[in-house]
Amino acid sequence: MTRHFISLLDLSSDEFRGLIHRAIELKNNRDSNYQPLKGQVLAMIFEKSSTRTRISFEAGMSHFGGSAIFLSPRDTQLGRGEPLQDSAKVISSMVDGIMLRTNGHDMVTTFAQYSSVPVINGLTDQEHPCQLLADMQTYFELRGDIQGKTVAWIGDGNNMCHSYIHAATVLDFTLHIASPAGYMPDTAIVAAAGERVKFFDTPLAAAEQADLVVTDVWASMGQEEEQKQREIAFKDYQVNAEVMAMANKDALFMHCLPAHRGEEVSADVIDGVQSVVFPEAENRLHAQKALLEFLLTKK
Ligand code: CP
Ligand code: NVA
Numbered sequence: 001m002t003r004h005f006i007s008l009l010d011l012s013s014d015e016f017r018g019l020i021h022r023a024i025e026l027k028n029n030r031d032s033n034y035q036p037l038k039g040q041v042l043a044m045i046f047e048k049s050s051t052r053t054r055i056s057f058e059a060g061m062s063h064f065g066g067s068a069i070f071l072s073p074r075d076t077q078l079g080r081g082e083p084l085q086d087s088a089k090v091i092s093s094m095v096d097g098i099m100l101r102t103n104g105h106d107m108v109t110t111f112a113q114y115s116s117v118p119v120i121n122g123l124t125d126q127e128h129p130c131q132l133l134a135d136m137q138t139y140f141e142l143r144g145d146i147q148g149k150t151v152a153w154i155g156d157g158n159n160m161c162h163s164y165i166h167a168a169t170v171l172d173f174t175l176h177i178a179s180p181a182g183y184m185p186d187t188a189i190v191a192a193a194g195e196r197v198k199f200f201d202t203p204l205a206a207a208e209q210a211d212l213v214v215t216d217v218w219a220s221m222g223q224e225e226e227q228k229q230r231e232i233a234f235k236d237y238q239v240n241a242e243v244m245a246m247a248n249k250d251a252l253f254m255h256c257l258p259a260h261r262g263e264e265v266s267a268d269v270i271d272g273v274q275s276v277v278f279p280e281a282e283n284r285l286h287a288q289k290a291l292l293e294f295l296l297t298k299k
Contacts, residue, residue, distance in 0.1 A: 003295055004112040004119045008129045008166035015294075016136070016170050017145075022290040023137045023283065035065025036297050040096040042068040044122070045078070047102045048221045052257065053122045053130065056284040057099055060292055069095070088114035097296050103222055118295040125159060125222065126186070131256045132163045133287035136171065138280045139212060142252060145171075152176045152210035152247065154203045155237050155264050156230075157185030160216045160256055165189050168196040178206035180233045203237055207246040214254045215239045215264045231263070240266040244274060252276050 004010060011019070042061050044054065054070065061068040073079040078087050084107060091098055092115040100108050100119065105126035112119040121129055139146050150173065153161050157179045165185060168175040169192070177185065178200045184190075190197055200206035207213055218234040219227045244253065253265075253275040261267040270277060 002116065002118055003298065004115075005129060005291060005295060006108055006112055006119065006121045007127055008132055008163055008170055010129075011170060013170050013172065016133075016167075019133060019287065019290045019294060020137045020140050022293070023133065023287040024141055026289050026293075027283070027286040030063075032063070036293055037061060037096070038065035040064075040066035040296055041094075042066065042097045042099060042292070042296075043071060043091050043095045044068055045071045045073065045076075045098065045100045045102070046122075047073055047100075047107075048123070050101060050122070052281055052284050053099075053101060056288050057122070057292075060285055060289040063289065064292065066096070066296075084110045085114040087111075088119075089116070092116040097292065120291070120295070123159060125220075126162055127166070128159045128163050128256065129166070130284065130288055130291070131160060132167045133291060134280055134283035135214070135254055135256070136167060137283045137287045138254065138276055139252065141279075141283075142276065143211065143250070146212075147172045149173045149211040150176060150209060151212045151214060152178070152203075152207045153214050154178050154206060154239050154243065155215045155234060156183050156218060156220070158183075158216060158220050160214075161185045162189050164214065165193045165197055169193050172196070174198065176200055176206040176208075176210060178203045178237065180237060183230075183233060203239065203243045204246050207239075207243045210247040210251055212252050212254060213239055213244060213247050216256055217258070217260055218264055234264070238264060238266060239269055241268055241272075244269055244272075254280050257281055 058068040088111045097118045099122045101122040105124040108121050153164050175197045218230040255277050
């Protein structure tokens with residue numbers, strides 16, 4: 001059966017840890033002669049903008065001897081209403097893997113249903129699992145296994161928050177969440193995580209004794225017109241020095257980027273000593289190379 005990567009819940013905890021360790025190994029031993037995906041092609045369909053996701057997948061395929069094709073729905077028949085299932089069958093008959101970044105999560109699940117090759121979720125409105133591979137790689141590299149640790153999620157209960165909830169389930173850590181009323185994560189995703197997720201009324205309370213503090217933009221892609229109203233709702237949800245002071249002394253700060261200094265995070269935190277946002281971003285490359293190897297060499 002074709003393996004897809006739509007959600008972190010598609011991985012067992014051994015597989016998730018295996019990918020992290022492999023990503024660290026690939027990062028530390030770059031070998032240009034190792035080309036496990038020689039001649040393979042990854043199609044990448046982007047309904048939304050991207051810097052990191054596009055570049056890391058494209059560079060990763062190239063390092064492994066393969067190539068990637070960037071497709072925007074505007075320039076394909078998808079944008080003119082060709083049914084998803086027809087597109088999935090046709091595209092998968094010509095390439096070895098398909099990565100999609102879409103608005104609706106069901107577009108990625110439908111694609112996977114009709115694709116004969118692995119489908120990778122490169123972000124939907126619901127989840128961003130590739131980012132969590134990189135975030136967890138970064139934590140493991142700097143602090144060791146995250147099992148039993150405490151992570152604080154401050155801000156929007158969005159796609160990143162959902163993937164943090166899934167990571168807490170698969171890797172067995174506790175997730176403290178502080179989100180304003182009306183911006184809580186999806187109740188079904190929270191319910192499935194059971195006791196690993198705990199809610200707090202303020203960022204200060206959520207960050208107490210955390211080993212890792214994470215946030216994300218107040219308005220995600222597609223929510224640009226809500227920016228003003230969200231600035232009001234989230235004004236007390238900034239990760240700043242006061243919030244970081246509640247966390248453990250060796251706590252790390254992460255953000256998937258792009259970030260807005262002065263909104264969800266203060267400049268002194270994101271540019272400070274506890275911030276690991278740039279290794280985190282670089283690790284998108286290494287973590288996704290491990291993912292591509294895992295999905296595309298097992299045919
Ligand atoms: N973090 C992330 O997915 O970045 P891009 O939107 O630039 O791909
Ligand atoms: N929550 C953000 C993540 C960007 C990588 C968004 O969906 O825009």
